[in-house]
Amino acid sequence: MKYPIIAAGVLVAGMAHAQSEQPTLTVYTYESFVSDWGPGPVIEENFEAICACDLRLVGVGDGAELLGRLRLEGPRTDADVVLGLDTNLIARAEGTGLFAPHGIEAPEFDMPVDWDNPTFLPYDWGYFAFVYDSDVVFDPPESFGELIDSDLSVVIQDPRSSTPGLGLLMWVKAAYGDDAPEIWEGLAPRVLTVTQGWSEAYGLFTEGEADMALSYTTSPAYHLIAEDDPSYAAAVFEEGHYMQVEVAGRIAASDQPELAQEFLRFMLTDGFQGVIPTTNWMYPAVTPEGGLPEGFETLADPDTALLFSAQEAAELRDAALDEWLNALSR
Amino acid sequence: MAQRPLALRRGAAPAVLAGLAVAGLLALLNFGSLGAVAWRAETPGALGPADWAAVRFTLLQATLSALFSVGLAIPVARALARRSFVGRGWLITLLGAPFILPTIVAVLGLLAVFGRNGLFSAALALVGLEPVQIYGLHGVVIAHVFFNLPLATRLILQGWLAIPAERFRLAAALGMGPREVMGQLELPMLREVVPGAALVIFLVCLTSFAVALTLGGGPAATTVELAIYQAFRFDFDLSRAALLALVQFALCAGALVLAWMVAAPSALGGGLDRPVERWDTHARVLKLQDTALIALAALFLLTPLAMIVANGAPRLVALPAPVWEAAVRSLGVALGSTALCIGFALALALAAVRLEAAGRAGAAGLVEASGVAALAASPLVVGTGLFIIVFPVIDPARLALPVTALVNAAMALPFALRAVLPALRQSEAQFARLAESLGVRGVARLRLVTLPRLRRPLGFAAGLAAALSMGDLGVIMLFADQDAATLPMQLYRLMGAYRMADAAGAALLLLALSLGLFWAFDRGGRIGAAT
CATH class of the missing domain: 3.40.190.10 (Periplasmic binding protein-like II)
Structure with missing residues (x-):
């Protein structure tokens, strides 16, 4: 052979x-x-x-x-x-x-x-954001707090296996610092499931399995430009959006x-x-x-851009992952 | 006893040598790659509490998945074995489909039925019930049963079909009812076949990653394979990855030993290959029961497939050219992989049987185990290890397709062995002495006596190997070049480019090609057979 x-x-x-x-x-x-x-x-x-x-x-x-x-x-x-x-x-x-x-x-x-x-x-x-279909979600949340209090289901990616998944970890950390664990505990019931990568999460979302998926503020541009479908949008959060x-x-x-x-x-x-x-x-x-x-020009334009320096991101990473694992493994 | 070593020396030696060579190659593939990863590690690693939690969860879900798959497969296989109806052959072929689909396709199909917006939830809503919540341990098990029930059914069905017609005839002549037939003929067969079937399904589920994570609903459903992936990708801790891969092999070895201890060879003896006719199954209740079982299994397995067909059909014809090119490439890889797999399986099975006949059960066991170990191998560790070995010598991208074919062949080998080995043992038990006395040996014996009797299991094994290779997305990702994308890779690329509708079309194409290959080989093996 x-x-x-x-x-x-x-x-x-x-x-x-x-x-x-x-x-x-x-x-x-x-x-x-x-x-x-x-x-x-x-x-x-x-x-x-x-x-x-x-x-x-x-x-x-x-x-x-x-x-x-x-x-x-x-x-x-x-x-x-x-x-x-x-x-x-x-x-x-x-x-x-x-x-x-x-x-x-x-x-x-x-x-x-x-x-x-x-x-x-x-x-x-780009900015990380939760993308939704405006024909399904009429009243999108305007902050992590509103998302926690809503009855929406979101699908996110595993930070151990996915770049956007790690981005969300950094987003919550940048917006809430030491309070990040409480945010994750609040979010846990909203998280329908966690996928290996972006494709799986976005696929589940477009199949209607979840109300929102973690993606980018630019994602709706694909549906608008390539599919002529203006119904997708990204929820703008008042805490600001983490950048990639x-x-x-x-x-x-x-x-x-x-x-x-x-x-x-x-x-x-x-x-x-x-x-x-x-x-x-x-x-x-x-x-x-x-x-x-x-x-x-139709895309959501967040007021605040969040981004850790390379050094900060490297130092925060492991602790942020532990917080995420603890909150979502229950 | 004195004759046995003699039998090994006469004529059997080339077969044993070929088998040992294949076993060596496989050991190199599985353990050499692991060794390469460990060697390349920068620091000694250790397993943390999270890793052991992953081991526990993996054991739990794989055990449950194997038990449920086999437990449900026994009645389904029994019903299929004693009924004949129009479309039975097609149904058996179609039932194989979930197993050979890329996970993401199967998961989306499954969710189209059991998900929040799925058919099942819609049906429940009609009668005023809440939608089902599929995410959790039960979701993982349901998905694994969906993947593996057909495989378990096929493996167990092979066992049923291997009971010689003469035994049923004798049972009828003795006035045995279904219960006595069960006790005298079917239970001994199950005792031989079921542990092996449970073992391969346990091993398939052992390396599950994306399915377990997605349907498990979160990081609580972390398997060893995901921990390996994390060690590579998130921590770049190669020694921890190698350690975890070793744990996976240890679990595999444990399961192998357990299956050996439970399994007992049946003593049903040989027959004359007459079509099986059953006299014990004409009662109306039994007919109804079998019909209901077959219908339920078909509904559970075929509805998600129907959803994949429905979603993909609109875009199938208009798929972009690169997808078709990838399909041709994948067909080539699948055929190459099939040839390798069948060659390996025959060599290993012949060597194992000859060694057994020579009284060397331990060596035979090791040869057999070398063929099964690939199932417990982490695709990521094998791929990375091969990469480390190959990289200093040649640009890995140049080997993308051959390496994929080789690794796929190793992956399909456990199933091929499971199908071929029992049939070969039976053939040898029946005809070895006659062939020896007539002086039919070596290649002539293989051609005249052995291969004709192995046609059905070989056809099944080739079908599985081809289809599995067609849908695999393992090592190719670590090796592939821009221009060597296979069909599953193109499917993922389409999804990554937001083109979910085209991806659905590609999924249907993949499903059709995989099933087509499986059907062609499997049918080819069954020409002239009653089933």
Whole structure:
């Protein structure tokens, strides 16, 4: 049985050699980025049109699994650039020592928070929010307190296995600090169930199994723009909304450092940023020249943006998880 | 006794060697990958109270799931064994469907029936009752029964069909009623078959993760596999992941030993493969009872499938091209995986039977166990371990599809062994001496005597292996490249891109292809057979 594997390996290796006149830039990112319906294919086309190179996008699970994969590979990694970590992962990513300073003069970011990290550059961002169907929920809650007092059912993601799940943990912690355990105890009866990832939770929600799902304020834009369905909305909470900022950085051991920097520069131009809103369904870090697509102006715009620094997020993480487990395991 | 070592030396050696080679490869796959993960760990790990809570919950839900699945499967299999009706073959094939679906698809189908807005709740509302609350331990067990009842039914049904027609004829001649037939023929068969069936279902449920979490309703339903996932993803604690994987193997070993102790080989002897005719089951009450059982089981298992079909049908034809390309890729992986699985199963089963015949029961047991261990292996640990081994040598993305086929073959192997081994034992018991005396040995014996008698279990095993591989989303996620997506991966990608309707269409395509493969192999194995 070993022969097919060896044969396949030899065959593919041969093919790879045949096309290696151009330099290859390998970018590790998360699964949904490289999918045929994600930003990957268009961005690959746009960058290859200007770089005289072969851009190879490798999709690995989600942000956290991406970091795990990088740690498994260590300095021998094939990656030149890693794209798709968020602020909850930055501290651990820096701790690996695998990343080099981006060394790029960044443009002005269109984000509600300042950014001055020397290693990682943001490429998009969004607010976590509970999304509902306005044909089903007529009186959406306007705070965690109102959600606790309502009879609505919500489906959330497990922070141990999901990025948004961890985001909600940070949201409650940022809004309520030491009172977070009481909020979780109040929320527990409202939580219909906890899923492994975002897809399962959102699937349960769109099937009508739950009234609300933890997602992003930008989620309704998909239904409005791609499905022409204006009935979905995100509940705006008066405590403010925790942000997810997605970032990219370059690998120190890369054999293509210039190309990697060229990619990071390209990442903040319209050829990349213009693709983000209607493929990744997030806000671009630098608003493209033509502005945001039509429909984005209808989205909920929270007054307060909440975000821990990378250091704070790393320090709070384990304790916040214990509080969550204690409240929801009963 | 003096003749036995002789029998091993004569003609049997190549079969034993092939089996041992496969057993070695599997051990490498299961334990070598675990070792690689442990070796790569940066700090020694330890299990905390939360991990032990996960172990307790895992044991509880897997035991309950196995007991309920098998307990319900016995009457259903019995009813199917003694009734024949139009569409019986189709029903048996369709009943296999839940087992081979990707979990998310099956869970959504199940919730379309038992969820808050499901059919069942709607029916309850018609008579003024509250909707059912499915989330909790009972939800986990219901889901696992949904997944595994068909498998248990099939495995037990094989046992029923293996009772030679002559025994029923004799029972009828002796004037035995249903009760005596149960005591004299069916109970000894069940004693042999049921522990094995319960064991594989226990092991399937042991590594459950997404189903247990989603239907368990929260982190109280944390299984060992989820704890492993957390150790990897949240804590990047490889040694804890490896320790947890070891715990999972220990649970598997415990279950294996228990099943061995309970199981007793039946002494029903051989027959002439005549179609079974039953004289003890004509009473009207029995007919009604069997009909009701079959109808209930079909309703429980087929309604969620019908919901998947209904949800997916509108988008099936208009599915985007990448989904179809992925479907072709998945078919290739499934067929490769099936060939590997059948090869492995035959090699292991032949070696085990020959070793048994040579009086080496312990070695035979180990060979058999090596084929079952893959079920207790954490897909995440196997995938990561293989990645660690492969990465320094070759770009893992290049091996994505072959490795997936290999791991899928190992995953399906326990079921294949469960189906093939008893049939092979029986065949050997009946014909080994005759074949020896006629000098029919080696490949000729395999072709003329053994394989024809294994057609039905081999067809079933191949069908299961193909369908399981078609729907699997395990290691491919750790290896895959942008351009090597399989159908289950595309399904998840569609969901991740908000395209729930297209995902439903892809789910239906997956269901149709898996069932089609299963049907083709399973039928192929049953050509000319009465059932």
